[in-house]
Amino acid sequence: MVVYVYSITSEDHPRNLNGVAGVGDPPAKLRTVANKGLCAVISDMPAGLRARRRDVLAHQEVQERLMADGAVLPLQFGMTAEDDDAVLAVLEGSAGEYGERLRAVDGSTEYNLKCSWEEEALVRGILLESDEARELNTAIRSGSGSPQMSLALGELVAREAELRQEALAKGIVEALRPYVRDESPSAPGGQDFLSISFLVPQDREEMFLATEISLANQLGEDCDVRLRGPLPPYSFV
Structure with a gap:
């Protein structure tokens, strides 16, 4: 049977x-x-x-x-x-x-972390900090820009957004890594730029959670940080 x-x-x-x-x-x-x-x-x-x-x-x-x-x-x-x-x-x-x-x-449990960046805030930051993006955007908004400029701006913003999200994901994982025994990344879905599970020992759980809260506060409301756990260690079987 x-x-x-x-x-x-x-x-x-x-x-x-x-x-x-x-x-x-x-x-x-x-x-x-x-x-x-x-x-x-x-x-x-x-x-x-x-x-x-x-x-x-x-x-x-x-x-x-x-x-x-x-x-x-x-x-x-x-x-x-x-x-x-x-x-x-x-x-x-x-x-x-x-x-x-x-x-x-x-002696460990699983925590799953997912992060997404509010799209408008991400684009706004790129336009403020990138001279090239800002110049292209100004020309387009003034009416003097060409269709090629709009395409170039879109590609520039997409490329810069990917680089920023990759860097932020790496920084988040590196900040939490001292408090975990193992990690299991997965492909992010939707607007998420990070999806990862951590195997957290009980004696490091308090510091892991405190660090995650600190990171979320530093990132602010424009970054949605979602932590689930403690969970059975499905990702580490």
Whole structure:
């Protein structure tokens, strides 16, 4: 029977899941299988499972309960295996890798940081600080500019905006890096110029958060800094 796989822990993890239900309606009963010093938390796969709010929260609650008692490798919502034996085979075949990842995330949580720059403020800053952009803009606004000038200004602003955002993203990451154990960047979406997850040890969490707040204050209202966490370390499995 197809099984739903929630997470992987060490075999000596307490796995205190009393009162925690699995995904599905009615909720599936959680159970564990162990091999090579590792343990996987699984349940039978409910029919017609989709990413409904109730099921996503149930999946998340399993991770949070396990994290309270030790290291856990949280698997993404919807991870399945053919049956219990298939899970056991994966634990056996990847025991060294999973053991290493458990040691790496032990005592740490994930924080996800996304940043975007208000477009008008970004363009305004470029026009104020770039002589070339300002001259082109003045000529265009006066009516003496050519279509080629408008194209040149657009290209200049786009290029300068990309350079500024890259530099700012690098500066933000470098400021936070002393307080993290690992980092996992991802492609920014929408207006974001930075999307990155950090693995933050508990003994550096306070300084990490204080630094993030300080950065957000320095950047001001024109830069939208969004931090989510603490989270299970999905990005570091």
